[in-house]
Amino acid sequence: MTTAPARTDWTEITTVDDLVDLLGEPHARARDKGRTALLDVDRDWLAAAPFCVMATASATGACDASPKGDPAGQLVHVIDDTTIAIAERPGNKRADGYKNILQNPHVGLNFLIPGRGDTLRINGRARLVSEAPFFDEMVVKGHRPILAVVVEIEEVFFHCAKAFLRSGLWKPETWDPNGVVPRRAVIARDVEPSGMSLEQLDDYYKPENYEKGMY
Numbered sequence: 598m599t600t601a602p603a604r605t606d607w608t609e610i611t612t613v614d615d616l617v618d619l620l621g622e623p624h625a626r627a628r629d630k631g632r633t634a635l636l637d638v639d640r641d642w643l644a645a646a647p648f649c650v651m652a653t654a655s656a657t658g659a660c661d662a663s664p665k666g667d668p669a670g671q672l673v674h675v676i677d678d679t680t681i682a683i684a685e686r687p688g689n690k691r692a693d694g695y696k697n698i699l700q701n702p703h704v705g706l707n708f709l710i711p712g713r714g715d716t717l718r719i720n721g722r723a724r725l726v727s728e729a730p731f732f733d734e735m736v737v738k739g740h741r742p743i744l745a746v747v748v749e750i751e752e753v754f755f756h757c758a759k760a761f762l763r764s765g766l767w768k769p770e771t772w773d774p775n776g777v778v779p780r781r782a783v784i785a786r787d788v789e790p791s792g793m794s795l796e797q798l799d800d801y802y803k804p805e806n807y808e809k810g811m812y
Contacts, residue, residue: 631752634678639753642717643673643681646708651683651746653697653704653723661693671737673708679750681719682726684735684742687810695746698723704748707756712767714758721751740812 610616622628635643647669652662665672665683674682683706685695698704702722709716726745735742765771778784782798785791793801800806 630754632754633751635675635681635750635753639717640675642710643675643708644670645710646717647672647711649673649683649706649708651694651704651706653694654701655697656700659697661697663694667737669710671735674731674735674745676731676747680747681750682729682731682735682745682747684732684737685744685746686737686740686742686812695725695744698725698746704746706748714761714767716756717753718756719748719750719753721748723748738812 610619648664648666649672650662650664652660654660667684667686672683674684676682694704702724704721704723706719706721707716708719724747726747727743729745729747732741732745735745761767779787780799781802782795785798785802786793786795791798
């Protein structure tokens with residue numbers, strides 16, 4: 598473990614005025630682009646997005662950012678122009694984000710389309726629903742969800758591509774999934790003790806085995 602550096606020589610920003618002085622004011626187009634209801638282009642984006650990240654915070658401020666994924670066209674169910682739903686699919690049952698929603702309904706969602714640098718962001722208030730007629734429209738591979746996050750939209754807007762351009766995220770020539778970071782089974786063995794051997798973990802994380810529990 599490395600020793601944390603001394604922080605006495607840091608210059609910290611502690612007020613909004615200081616932040617604005619440093620960054621400047623946003624252009625009017627960026628400042629005013631938030632909307633309160635979905636447009637057709639937003640619906641098209643949600644239908645094309647197979648992945649999003651849902652950010653939540655507990656009543657005490659403990660945060661969680663949870664990835665959600667389904668085939669494009671099946672990730673998001675649009676209930677109306679101001680309401681969307683995202684199905685819960687089988688996972689590790691920690692439910693960190695859902696527990697946060699029960700304490701604090703405010704959520705932030707960022708919807709991604711592979712290859713696109715811009716994203717669609719939705720902020721709103723969420724509730725957990727365990728049964729509703731629209732669940733019949735959220736069936737994937739024969740499996741009906743047992744839970745959905747229903748979000749009442751407060752703000753929706755498109756976010757620029759600069760972060761994706763800086764990172765080169767969608768450029769295959771920058772990818773190195775087997776580089777310095779060990780494979781998933783090794784990480785699980787070393788930091789998530791389970792009593793399973795590396796051979797067992799490798800077998801568990803084989804795509805053909807791991808994908809069996811996705812729905």
